Amino acid sequence: MHRHPDIPDVHQVVHDLRHHGDAEVRDEKLIDLAVNVRTNTPPPWLRERIADSLMGLAAYPDGRAARSAVAARHDLQPDRVLLTAGAAEAFVLIARALPVRHAVVVHPQFTEPESALRDAGHDVTRVLLREEDGFRLDPAAVPEDADLVVVGNPTNPTSVLHPAAAIAALARPGRTLVVDEAFIDAVPGEREALAGRTDVPGLVVLRSLTKTWGLAGLRIGYVLAEPATVKALERAQPLWPVSTPALAAAEACMSAAALAEAEEAAHKVAVERAHLLAGLAEFDEVRAVETAEGPFVLVRMERADEVRERLRSLGFAARRGDTFPGLGRQWLRLAVRDRATTNRFLQALDQALVMAGCAIR
Numbered sequence: 001m002h003r004h005p006d007i008p009d010v011h012q013v014v015h016d017l018r019h020h021g022d023a024e025v026r027d028e029k030l031i032d033l034a035v036n037v038r039t040n041t042p043p044p045w046l047r048e049r050i051a052d053s054l055m056g057l058a059a060y061p062d063g064r065a066a067r068s069a070v071a072a073r074h075d076l077q078p079d080r081v082l083l084t085a086g087a088a089e090a091f092v093l094i095a096r097a098l099p100v101r102h103a104v105v106v107h108p109q110f111t112e113p114e115s116a117l118r119d120a121g122h123d124v125t126r127v128l129l130r131e132e133d134g135f136r137l138d139p140a141a142v143p144e145d146a147d148l149v150v151v152g153n154p155t156n157p158t159s160v161l162h163p164a165a166a167i168a169a170l171a172r173p174g175r176t177l178v179v180d181e182a183f184i185d186a187v188p189g190e191r192e193a194l195a196g197r198t199d200v201p202g203l204v205v206l207r208s209l210t211k212t213w214g215l216a217g218l219r220i221g222y223v224l225a226e227p228a229t230v231k232a233l234e235r236a237q238p239l240w241p242v243s244t245p246a247l248a249a250a251e252a253c254m255s256a257a258a259l260a261e262a263e264e265a266a267h268k269v270a271v272e273r274a275h276l277l278a279g280l281a282e283f284d285e286v287r288a289v290e291t292a293e294g295p296f297v298l299v300r301m302e303r304a305d306e307v308r309e310r311l312r313s314l315g316f317a318a319r320r321g322d323t324f325p326g327l328g329r330q331w332l333r334l335a336v337r338d339r340a341t342t343n344r345f346l347q348a349l350d351q352a353l354v355m356a357g358c359a360i361r
Contacts, residue, residue, distance in 0.1 A: 015111070015322070015323050015324065015325050028312075028317070030312060030315055030316060030317040031315055031316045031317065031337075031341060031344070031345070032317050032335070033316055033317060033318050033319070033334045033335045033337060033345060034317040034318055034319040034333075034335065035216075035319075035335060036156070036183065036211055036294075036295055036296050036335050037210065037211055037214055037216050038186075038211060038212050038213070038214055038265060038269075038295065039214075039337060039338070040214075041212070041213055041214025041215075042213050042214045042215060042249075043213075043261070045252075046213060046249060046252055046253070046258075049248050049249065049252040050218070050245045050248055050249055052248070053244050053245045053247075053248035054244075054245065056244050057244055059244070060240055061240045061242060061243055061244045061247055062244075062247070063083050063242055063247050064078075065247070065251055066083055066242075066247040066248075066250040066251040066254075067081050067083055069250065069251045069254035069255075070083070070222050070250060070254055072254070073254040073259070074195050074196040074224060075196055076196060076198070076224065077227075079227040079230060079231075080198075080224055080225060080226065080227060080230060081222055081223070081224060081230065082222060082223040082225070082230045082233050082234055082237075083220070083221075083222050083241075083242045083246075083247070083250060084220075084221050084222060084223060084237075084241065084242065085219040085220070085221075085241055085242055085243075085246070086208060086210060086216075086219040086220060086221045087112075087180065087182050087206045087207070087208040087210075087221040088112050088116075088219075088221075089219070089221070089237075089241070090206045090221060090222075090223050090233070091112050091113045091115075091116040091117075091206075092116045092119075092120075093223075093233040093236045093237060094113075094116070094148075094176075094178060094204065094233065095113075095116040095117045095119065095120035095122065096116075096120050096236050097232045097233050097235065097236035098148065098176055098229070098232060098233075099147075100117070100120075100122050100147065100148045100176075101145075101147050102123075102125065102143065102145050102146045102147055102148070103117050103122050103123070103124045103125065103146070103147075103148040103149075103150075104124070104125045104126075104127055104142055104143060104146040104148065104149045104150070105117070105124055105125075105126055105127070105149075105150045106127045106129065106137065106142070106149070106150065106151040106152075106155075107126050107127065107128050107129065107324065107325040107326040108128070108129065108135070108155070108157060108158055108321075108324040108325060108326035108327050109150075109151065109152040109155050109156060109157075109158075109180070109324070110152055110156045110180060110182070111323065111324065111325070113150040113178070113180070114126075114150075114325075117148075125143065125146070126325050126326070127141050127142055127143075128325065128326040129155075129158070129160075129326065131289075131300070134160065134289070134291055135155070135158040135160045135289060135298075136160060136162065137151065137162040137166050137167065139166055139167075139169040139170050142170055144172075146175065147174060147175050147176065148175070148176045148178065149170050149175065149176070149177050149178065150178040150180065151167060151170070151177075151178070151179055151180070152179075152180040152181075152182070152183075153167060153179055153180070153181055153184065153192060153193075153194075154183050154184065154186075154187060154292075154293045154294035155294075156180075156182070156183060156294070156296070156333075157296065157298050157319065157321060157324055157327070157331075157333040158289055158292075158298050159289060159291075159292035159293060159294040159296050159297055159298055160289065160291055160292070160293065161187060161191065161192050161291075161293035161294070162192065163192055164192040164193065164194055167179055167192075167194060168194065168197075168200050168203075171200045171201050171202055171203065172201070172202070173201060173202075174202070175201075175202050176202045176204055176229070177200065177202050177203050177204065178204045178206065179194050179203065179204070179205050179206070180206050181193060181194070181195055181205055181206060181207055182206065182207065182208035182210075182211060182221070183208075183211055183294045183295060184207075185207075185211075185212050185262050185266065186211065186212060186265070186266050186269050186294055186295040187266060187293050187294070188263065188266045188267050188270055189263070189266075191293075195207060195224055196224070202226075203224075203225065203226075204223060204224070204225040204229060205223070205224040205225070206221065206222075206223055206224075207221055207222050207223075207224070208220075208221040209221060209222075209249065209250060209253050211295070212262050212265060213249070213253055213262075215246075215249055218243075218245060218246050218249060219242075219243075219246060220242065220246040220247075220249055220250050222250070269295045269336055272336050272337065272338060272339060272342065273292060273295070273297065273336045275339055275342055276297055276334065276336055276337075276342050277290055277292065277297060279342060279343070279346040280297070280299060280346075282346075283301075283349070283350070283353065285301050285302065285353055286299050286300070286301045286349075286353075287299065287300045287301070288300075295335060295336045296319075296333050296334060296335045296336060297333070297334050297336065298321065298327075298331060298332075298333050298334075299331070299332050299333075299334060300330050300331050301330060301332070301353075302330060303330075303356050303357070304320075304321070304329060304330045304331060304332050305320065305322070305329045306356040306357075307332070307349075307352045307353060307356045308320060308332055310351070310352035310353075310355040310356050311348055311349065311352045313355075314348040314351060314352060315348070316345055316348050318332045318333070318334055319332060319333035319334070319335075320332065320333075321333055
């Protein structure tokens with residue numbers, strides 16, 4: 001197992017890396033603040049495009065048009081694009097297809113990259129970003145001998161948006177730098193994005209279309225990387241890995257009108273997130289990561305696990321934080337919702353804090 005002398009031994013801490021937000025709402029009718037998929041999606045025009053594609057189900061999927069559309073959207077050649085069944089598949093492909101001696105995952109972040117690497121037989125070093133540093137990335141904390149580094153931007157669950165320059169500083173000859181940009185399209189202007197960059201050696205950018213467009217059930221995402229890396233990942237895929245409806249959705253979401261709609265949605269998310277943060281600031285018992293830039297907010301409170309259960313009894317699902325390496329039972333992640341939903345949630349949170357016996361009066 002590879003360890004860096006300045007990194008604490010956190011491998012002995014067991015986290016449920018396979019727990020995700022959908023488990024919080026499965027089989028129960030709750031107002032969902034646990035899953036970071038935009039509400040009221042997919043929009044009607046996208047549902048129509050997907051429905052129209054069903055007429056072609058008798059033919060095998062042909063991803064050329066969608067691949068070209070993604071490439072054009074990022075001003076790249078198609079040989080730098082790989083379509084995948086969601087970003088989760090991309091993590092599995094990376095773990096299985098690329099040579100890895102020393103993998104590093106920057107936490108707290110989405111746990112599937114580490115899970116995929118471990119399932120493929122790789123040891124993983126965890127670099128933990130600290131609350132007292134605002135969960136901000138310090139490139140110097142990553143071991144120099146790491147040949148695979150995974151980081152999210154904005155990071156799930158902290159919602160921190162790292163400077164593109166700080167992430168690019170992690171690039172090294174002989175190192176694969178994987179940047180999970182699944183939520184970057186929820187950031188106005190996609191600030192700090194690395195997608196489309198060809199000057200960063202070993203860069204692999206992952207994108208998801210499931211969050212902004214409400215396509216979690218369809219499974220569609222893509223990888224942007226050097227042609228040789230794309231070919232290596234593609235060889236590890238089964239034949240026809242992305243369905244015809246998913247390909248239709250990918251192509252549709254690359255249109256100028258779709259990109260404008262996503263940008264408008266990102267600005268709305270920023271406004272609603274500010275409202276949520278302002279409401280949370282009214283609680284002395286709650287501390288939020290106020291630098292949040294994604295469509296979710298990470299909050300800390302005592303007895304958060306009890307508060308979460310009380311919230312469930314009041315009809316709201318929140319994402320537990322203790323399954324993320326670097327966090328513990330005192331953390332919850334909250335999806336940003338519309339103002340009316342947020343106001344109802346804040347009222348429920350007030351009740352839940354009282355019920356859990358941790359409200360300050």
